Amino acid sequence: MSNTKIKFEEVPHYIQIETSYSCNALCVFCYNPKRNQPIDLNKVREIVGRVAESNIPHVQLTGGEISILPIAFINEIVDRLSKHSSVTIQTNGILYMKDLTKNLAALYVSLHGTEKYHDDLQAVGEWKKIVENIKHYINDGFEVNLDFTLTAQNYSNFEEIAMMADSWGVTQYSLNKFQPAGYGAKNFNDMVPSVAQFKDVISQIIRLQDKTNLKIGFCTAVPFCLDDRLSRYGLLASCGAGTYLAAISPDGEMRICNQSFTSYGNVLKKDLLEIWNSRKIDEFRDKSWVTKPCTTCELFDQCLGGCKVDNTSKSRYCVDYAIRDLEKCPIKISEFKKQVQEFSSSQIKALQDIGLPTEGVITANPFTKLITSHKTNLLITKHQTIKLDQKASILIEKILVNKMLVADLLSYSKKHSLDVKSTKDLLRKLLFADAIRIK
Numbered sequence: 001m002s003n004t005k006i007k008f009e010e011v012p013h014y015i016q017i018e019t020s021y022s023c024n025a026l027c028v029f030c031y032n033p034k035r036n037q038p039i040d041l042n043k044v045r046e047i048v049g050r051v052a053e054s055n056i057p058h059v060q061l062t063g064g065e066i067s068i069l070p071i072a073f074i075n076e077i078v079d080r081l082s083k084h085s086s087v088t089i090q091t092n093g094i095l096y097m098k099d100l101t102k103n104l105a106a107l108y109v110s111l112h113g114t115e116k117y118h119d120d121l122q123a124v125g126e127w128k129k130i131v132e133n134i135k136h137y138i139n140d141g142f143e144v145n146l147d148f149t150l151t152a153q154n155y156s157n158f159e160e161i162a163m164m165a166d167s168w169g170v171t172q173y174s175l176n177k178f179q180p181a182g183y184g185a186k187n188f189n190d191m192v193p194s195v196a197q198f199k200d201v202i203s204q205i206i207r208l209q210d211k212t213n214l215k216i217g218f219c220t221a222v223p224f225c226l227d228d229r230l231s232r233y234g235l236l237a238s239c240g241a242g243t244y245l246a247a248i249s250p251d252g253e254m255r256i257c258n259q260s261f262t263s264y265g266n267v268l269k270k271d272l273l274e275i276w277n278s279r280k281i282d283e284f285r286d287k288s289w290v291t292k293p294c295t296t297c298e299l300f301d302q303c304l305g306g307c308k309v310d311n312t313s314k315s316r317y318c319v320d321y322a323i324r325d326l327e328k329c330p331i332k333i334s335e336f337k338k339q340v341q342e343f344s345s346s347q348i349k350a351l352q353d354i355g356l357p358t359e360g361v362i363t364a365n366p367f368t369k370l371i372t373s374h375k376t377n378l379l380i381t382k383h384q385t386i387k388l389d390q391k392a393s394i395l396i397e398k399i400l401v402n403k404m405l406v407a408d409l410l411s412y413s414k415k416h417s418l419d420v421k422s423t424k425d426l427l428r429k430l431l432f433a434d435a436i437r438i439k
Contacts, residue, residue, distance in 0.1 A: 001287065001294060001295055001296065001297055001298070001300040001301065002301055004301075005282065005285045005286050006242065006243060006284070006286075006301070006304065007243065007301075008242060008243045008244070008285060009243065009244045010277075010374060010375055010376065011055075011056065011057075011273060011276065011374050012056060012244055012245060012246045012276055013056070013057045013058060013244040013245070013385040014056075014057070014058040014059075014060070014240060014244055014245045014246075014385075015051055015058070015059050015245070015246050015247070015248060016060045016061075016062050016090075016245075016246075016247040016248070016258050017044075017047060017048065017059060017060070017061050017062070017247075017248050018062055018063060018247065018248065018249050018250050018258065019039075019061055019062065019063055019064070019066050019069060019077075020037065020039040020044070020063055020064045020065075020068075020069070021034040021035055021036075021037040021064040021250060022035065022036060022037060022038075022039055022063070022064045022065065022068060023035050023063055023064040023065040023068075023092070024065055024068055024092070024094055024095070025065065025092045025123070025124050025126075026122065026123040026124055027110075027112075027121060027123065027149075027184075028121055028123060028187050028190075029121065029149055029151055029178050029184040029187065029191050030182055030184050031179070031181035031182040031184055031258060032063070032064060032182050035064070037064075037250065039068075039069065039250075040250065041069070041070075041073055043250065043268070044073075044077070044250060045073075045076075046252075046268060047248055047250075047252050047267060048077045048080060048081060049080070050252075050267045050268065050272055051081065051085075051248070051267070051272065052083070052084065052085070053272075054271075054272045055084045055085070055371050055373045055374065056084075056085055056272075057085060057086065057371065057378055057385040058085060058086050058087075058088070058380070058383075058385065059081050059085045059086075059087050059088075060088045060090055060108070061074070061077065061078070061087065061088070061089050061090070062089070062090035062258070063090070063091075064250075065092055065094075065095075066089055066090070067091050067092070067093075067094070067095040067096075067097050068095065071097055071098065071099060074089075074097065074101075075099075075100065075101040078100075078101050078103055078104050079101055082101075082103040082104075082105075084369060084371060084380075085369075085380065086105045086367055086369070086380050086381065086382050086383070087103065087104055088104065088105050088106045088107065088108060089104060089106075089108065090108045090110075090147070091107065091108070091109055092109070092110045092122070093109040093110065093111070093126075093129075093130035093133050093134060094124070094126045094129060094130060094133075095133075096132075096133045096136055096137075100137075100140070102141070104142065105143070105382045105383075106142065106144070106145055106171075106382060107137050107142050107143070107144050107145070108145050108146070108147055108174075109130065109133075109134055109137075109144060109145070109146050109147070110122075110146070110147045110148075111127075111130060111131075111134070111146045111147070111148065111161065111165070112148055112149050112151075112154055113148070113154040113157040113160075113161050114127075114157055114160055114161050114164070115128070117153065117154040117157045118130075121149070121151065121153060131168070134168060134170070135168055135169075138168065138169045138170070143171050144169070144170050144171060145170065145171050145172035145173070145174065146165055146170055146173045147173075147174050147175075147176055147219060148161070148173060148174070148176065149176045149178055150175050150176065150177050150178060150193055150198070150201060151178045151191045151192075151193055152190065152191060152192060152193050152197060153190075153191070155193050155197040155200055155201050156197075156200060156201075158175070158201050158204050159204035159207060159208060162204075162208050162212060162214060162216065163208075163211070163212065165214065166212035166213060166214050170214065171214070171215065172214060172216070173214050173215075174216075174217060174219035175201065175205075175216075175218050175219065175220075176218075176219050177193065177198070177218065177220050177222060177307070177322075178191045178193060179220065179259050179307050179309065179310065180192070180310055180311050180312045180321075181259045181260075181261075181309060181310075181311045182311070185311040185312055188312050192321070195226065198226060198227065198322070202227050202229055202230070202233075205217075205233075205235065206229065206233055217234075217235055217237060218235060218237035219237070220237065220307055221237055221238055221239030221241075221304065221306045221307045221320070222236075222237045222306055222320075222322075223303060223305060223306035223319075223322055223323045224236055224238075224299055224302070224303040224331075224336065225297075225299070225323060225329045225330050225331045225336075226306075226322055226323060228331045228335065228336060228339070231336050231339040231340045231343060232339045232342075232343065233343075234343050236340075238302060238304055239257075239304050239305075239306065239307060240257075241256040241257035241259075241260070241284075241309070242256035242257070242281055242284045242285060244385075245257055246276060247260075248267055249263070251266070251268075252266040252267045252268035252269070254266070254267055254275050254276075256284060257308075257309060259307070259309040260308075260309045260316070260317075262316050264278055264280050264281055265278065265280075283316070284316075284317050287300075289308070289315055289316070289317040289318055289319075290319060291318070291319050291324060292324070292326065292327055292328075293324075293326045293327060293328050293329050293330075297329050297333075298333060299333060299336065305319040305323075306319065306320025306322060306323065307320050307321075308320075351428055351429065351432055352428070354428045354431055354432060356424055356428055356431075356438075357406055357438050359405070359406060359407065360405070360406055360438040360439055361405055361438065361439055362399055362403065362404045362405070362406060362409060362427070362437075362438050363436065363437050363438075363439070364399050364400050364435065364436055365381065365382070365434055365435055365436060365437065367380075367381065367382045368380065368381055368400065368436065369400075370388075370393065370396050370397060370400060376388075377389075377390070377392075377393040379396055379430075379435065381433045381434060381435045384433050384435075386435075391418050391422075392422075392426055394416075394418075395409065395412075395413065395418070395423060395426065398412065399436060406427075409423065409427075410423060410424070
């Protein structure tokens, strides 16, 4: 582990706005600390305004449960944020949000297994209704992604529910390793998956890679050393807390992630970016909380020790519960690096192999945006943030303003002393990220 501070983006690339803590479910693993807090729409509207003014690339509206808010209000805040951000909604799916604005990039619905497993964990018996609503949203033309909270109860059920989700037309299925916070901290001993159970679900994911069209991976951080297959199969998941991710409570308090209860300032009283760059967050970014086996690990600056917030711990931040009792890293670092390099090489080759038509019209995906108000220009796709230099930004602006022929863009690039090869590489990258289409 280096002595330098944890690096962080000049602006958070992803913010979760908790619109309320009220909820119509009773999930036994929930981090939500105040399920019956009154809803203040005016305060949420003001928080949304502060986030919109800051030009944050990706914003997710969550809860509690957002679907209990009036649909007109939901559409209002999505439409406002979507002018400069890619906006998604996280919902438990119990209520169907009819007439949802098409400015929404995607819906994330919590589904923690087949009926028996899900209803046991959510405790309200609404699995059939949720599945019906998932299909409604897909029929409405929305991209629907699912979230699965991995616990000791449902770990063996992921493969079965993923196969079902694929048949419904779901795009992505993400796993969140249970983290003890809020109500869930009380059930830690019952909920926490063992390392063996975690390895079992990885085996299921690997099998599913060839059996479905789903994009499957971990949404919450997983220590790189927990299983050496994570690097081999492209399943590495670091943590964005305090580096590119932040969460804002219904009262405006800003934390480094939704699991944490430590506020570094209120966006209703202080500039959001000022809070993000505050030295107060150095208590996290200075790594003073890091313990074995991560203190001597040369991978720490990439891995960051899994999930850092655990409300069964006495410290505000800590190494992930799955590895913090270990004396040393359980995998061979040299072999890990080799596997990462092999996977990265395969990804680079896949990018290079993308066919680039010499004819056709380039059009931008409706959700593609360019933010030029920060020090670094940022290209926003539905799910990615891509940093651009000035030359690439000029080309993106041309594409966003006008439909262009591939030949005309390459000619423009050459005429203005821009490297044609770099332009072609940029187009491939944009195609890979679904930022543009060429027809």
